Protein backbone atom coordinates (compact mmCIF):
# COMPACT_ATOMS: atom_id res chain seq x y z
CA UNK A 1 0.00 0.00 0.00
CA UNK A 2 1.49 3.39 -0.89
CA UNK A 3 1.67 6.35 1.54
CA UNK A 4 -1.48 8.11 0.34
CA UNK A 5 -3.56 4.96 0.69
CA UNK A 6 -2.23 4.36 4.19
CA UNK A 7 -3.04 7.94 5.21
CA UNK A 8 -6.55 7.76 3.71
CA UNK A 9 -7.25 4.51 5.58
CA UNK A 10 -5.97 6.05 8.83
CA UNK A 11 -8.18 9.14 8.49
CA UNK A 12 -11.09 6.87 7.55
CA UNK A 13 -10.86 4.86 10.80
CA UNK A 14 -13.07 7.12 12.98
CA UNK A 15 -15.84 6.85 10.35
CA UNK A 16 -15.85 3.05 10.38
CA UNK A 17 -18.08 2.65 13.44
CA UNK A 18 -20.34 5.50 12.26
CA UNK A 19 -20.90 4.01 8.81
CA UNK A 20 -21.37 0.49 10.19
CA UNK A 21 -24.17 1.78 12.43
CA UNK A 22 -25.68 3.70 9.50
CA UNK A 23 -25.64 0.56 7.34
CA UNK A 24 -27.58 -1.27 10.06
CA UNK A 25 -29.95 1.68 10.45
CA UNK A 26 -30.76 1.80 6.72
CA UNK A 27 -30.62 -2.01 6.36
CA UNK A 28 -28.10 -1.49 3.57
CA UNK A 29 -26.66 -4.58 1.89
CA UNK A 30 -24.83 -5.62 -1.26
CA UNK A 31 -28.02 -5.60 -3.36
CA UNK A 32 -28.54 -1.86 -2.78
CA UNK A 33 -27.34 1.08 -4.83
CA UNK A 34 -26.54 3.87 -2.39
CA UNK A 35 -26.44 7.58 -3.14
CA UNK A 36 -23.89 9.34 -0.90
CA UNK A 37 -24.67 13.08 -0.89
CA UNK A 38 -21.71 15.34 0.02
CA UNK A 39 -18.82 12.92 -0.49
CA UNK A 40 -16.26 15.74 -0.22
CA UNK A 41 -12.71 15.48 -1.52
CA UNK A 42 -11.92 12.63 0.91
CA UNK A 43 -14.84 10.23 0.32
CA UNK A 44 -14.50 8.17 3.51
CA UNK A 45 -18.21 7.43 3.76
CA UNK A 46 -18.54 6.36 0.12
CA UNK A 47 -15.53 4.02 0.41
CA UNK A 48 -16.79 2.55 3.68
CA UNK A 49 -20.31 1.94 2.38
CA UNK A 50 -18.99 -0.34 -0.33
CA UNK A 51 -16.24 -1.86 1.87
CA UNK A 52 -18.67 -2.77 4.66
CA UNK A 53 -21.64 -3.93 2.57
CA UNK A 54 -20.53 -4.59 -1.02
CA UNK A 55 -23.22 -2.14 -2.22
CA UNK A 56 -22.57 0.01 -5.29
CA UNK A 57 -22.25 3.72 -4.46
CA UNK A 58 -23.04 6.84 -6.45
CA UNK A 59 -21.35 9.70 -4.59
CA UNK A 60 -22.13 13.34 -5.41
CA UNK A 61 -20.83 16.73 -4.38
CA UNK A 62 -21.73 20.28 -5.46
CA UNK A 63 -18.08 21.32 -5.26
CA UNK A 64 -16.34 20.58 -8.58
CA UNK A 65 -12.84 20.63 -7.07
CA UNK A 66 -13.90 18.16 -4.36
CA UNK A 67 -15.30 15.90 -7.10
CA UNK A 68 -11.98 15.88 -9.00
CA UNK A 69 -10.01 14.98 -5.87
CA UNK A 70 -12.58 12.37 -4.80
CA UNK A 71 -12.37 10.65 -8.23
CA UNK A 72 -8.59 10.52 -7.92
CA UNK A 73 -8.88 9.07 -4.40
CA UNK A 74 -11.39 6.41 -5.44
CA UNK A 75 -9.09 5.36 -8.32
CA UNK A 76 -6.12 5.21 -5.95
CA UNK A 77 -8.15 2.88 -3.71
CA UNK A 78 -9.03 0.65 -6.67
CA UNK A 79 -12.77 1.26 -6.17
CA UNK A 80 -13.66 2.66 -9.63
CA UNK A 81 -15.96 -0.27 -10.39
CA UNK A 82 -17.90 0.16 -7.11
CA UNK A 83 -17.99 3.92 -6.47
CA UNK A 84 -19.00 6.47 -9.11
CA UNK A 85 -18.34 10.14 -8.28
CA UNK A 86 -20.58 12.78 -9.90
CA UNK A 87 -20.73 16.56 -9.80
CA UNK A 88 -24.32 17.12 -8.67
CA UNK A 89 -26.55 18.69 -6.04
CA UNK A 90 -28.34 16.14 -3.84
CA UNK A 91 -31.47 18.29 -4.13
CA UNK A 92 -31.51 18.05 -7.93
CA UNK A 93 -31.56 15.36 -10.59
CA UNK A 94 -28.73 12.86 -10.21
CA UNK A 95 -29.18 10.94 -13.46
CA UNK A 96 -28.66 7.56 -11.79
CA UNK A 97 -30.99 5.00 -10.23
CA UNK A 98 -30.45 4.30 -6.49
CA UNK A 99 -32.66 2.91 -3.72
CA UNK A 100 -30.98 4.16 -0.50
CA UNK A 101 -29.17 7.40 0.40
CA UNK A 102 -26.64 8.47 3.04
CA UNK A 103 -26.14 12.22 3.59
CA UNK A 104 -23.07 13.94 5.05
CA UNK A 105 -23.32 16.25 8.04
CA UNK A 106 -22.58 19.31 5.87
CA UNK A 107 -25.36 18.74 3.34
CA UNK A 108 -27.70 21.70 2.91
CA UNK A 109 -30.55 22.42 2.71
CA UNK A 110 -31.22 19.24 4.68
CA UNK A 111 -35.03 19.39 4.60
CA UNK A 112 -35.18 19.93 0.83
CA UNK A 113 -32.62 17.24 0.02
CA UNK A 114 -34.36 14.65 2.25
CA UNK A 115 -37.84 15.41 0.91
CA UNK A 116 -36.72 15.42 -2.77
CA UNK A 117 -35.03 12.05 -2.30
CA UNK A 118 -38.15 10.61 -0.67
CA UNK A 119 -40.25 11.91 -3.59
CA UNK A 120 -38.62 9.16 -5.65
CA UNK A 121 -40.75 6.02 -5.08
CA UNK A 122 -37.69 3.86 -5.74
CA UNK A 123 -35.88 5.32 -2.67
CA UNK A 124 -36.65 3.23 0.42
CA UNK A 125 -34.33 4.77 3.03
CA UNK A 126 -32.54 8.09 3.62
CA UNK A 127 -29.96 8.32 6.42
CA UNK A 128 -28.70 11.73 7.52
CA UNK A 129 -26.10 12.80 10.11
CA UNK A 130 -27.21 15.37 12.64
CA UNK A 131 -25.05 18.02 14.33
CA UNK A 132 -24.49 18.15 18.06
CA UNK A 133 -26.83 20.56 19.84
CA UNK A 134 -24.57 23.62 19.92
CA UNK A 135 -23.78 23.19 16.21
CA UNK A 136 -27.37 22.57 15.14
CA UNK A 137 -28.03 25.94 13.50
CA UNK A 138 -24.61 26.31 11.86
CA UNK A 139 -25.03 22.94 10.09
CA UNK A 140 -28.67 23.59 9.20
CA UNK A 141 -29.84 20.75 11.45
CA UNK A 142 -32.89 22.77 12.48
CA UNK A 143 -34.21 22.30 8.92
CA UNK A 144 -34.67 18.53 9.01
CA UNK A 145 -38.12 17.16 8.34
CA UNK A 146 -39.82 15.01 10.90
CA UNK A 147 -40.93 12.48 11.84
CA UNK A 148 -38.04 10.15 11.24
CA UNK A 149 -38.38 6.39 11.56
CA UNK A 150 -35.35 5.49 13.72
CA UNK A 151 -32.00 6.86 14.86
CA UNK A 152 -28.56 5.68 16.04
CA UNK A 153 -26.10 7.57 18.26
CA UNK A 154 -22.44 8.40 17.49
CA UNK A 155 -19.46 9.64 19.48
CA UNK A 156 -18.11 12.14 16.94
CA UNK A 157 -17.07 15.71 17.81
CA UNK A 158 -19.43 17.45 15.36
CA UNK A 159 -22.34 14.99 15.06
CA UNK A 160 -23.95 12.71 17.59
CA UNK A 161 -26.62 10.75 15.68
CA UNK A 162 -27.96 9.69 12.31
CA UNK A 163 -31.65 9.71 11.46
CA UNK A 164 -33.47 7.29 9.18
CA UNK A 165 -36.31 8.51 6.93
CA UNK A 166 -38.42 6.00 5.04
CA UNK A 167 -41.27 6.16 2.51
Ligand SMILES: C[S@@+](CC[C@H](N)C(=O)[O-])C[C@H]1O[C@@H](n2cnc3c(N)ncnc32)[C@H](O)[C@@H]1O
Pocket residue numbers: 037038039040041042043044045046060061062063066088089090091104105106107108109113
Ligand atom coordinates in the same frame (compact mmCIF):
# COMPACT_ATOMS: atom_id res chain seq x y z
C1 LIG B 1 -16.82 18.26 4.04
S1 LIG B 1 -17.59 16.96 3.12
C2 LIG B 1 -17.64 15.69 4.30
C3 LIG B 1 -17.72 14.32 3.73
C4 LIG B 1 -16.88 13.30 4.48
N1 LIG B 1 -15.53 13.30 3.99
C5 LIG B 1 -17.50 11.91 4.37
O1 LIG B 1 -16.83 11.00 3.94
O2 LIG B 1 -18.68 11.77 4.75
C6 LIG B 1 -19.26 17.51 2.95
C7 LIG B 1 -19.53 17.94 1.52
O3 LIG B 1 -20.93 18.12 1.36
C8 LIG B 1 -21.07 18.89 0.17
N2 LIG B 1 -22.46 19.31 0.05
C9 LIG B 1 -23.17 20.14 0.87
N3 LIG B 1 -24.45 20.25 0.44
C10 LIG B 1 -24.56 19.45 -0.67
C11 LIG B 1 -25.63 19.14 -1.56
N4 LIG B 1 -26.85 19.68 -1.41
N5 LIG B 1 -25.40 18.28 -2.59
C12 LIG B 1 -24.17 17.74 -2.76
N6 LIG B 1 -23.11 18.01 -1.96
C13 LIG B 1 -23.30 18.85 -0.92
C14 LIG B 1 -20.04 20.00 0.36
O4 LIG B 1 -19.67 20.57 -0.87
C15 LIG B 1 -18.88 19.23 1.05
O5 LIG B 1 -17.86 18.91 0.13
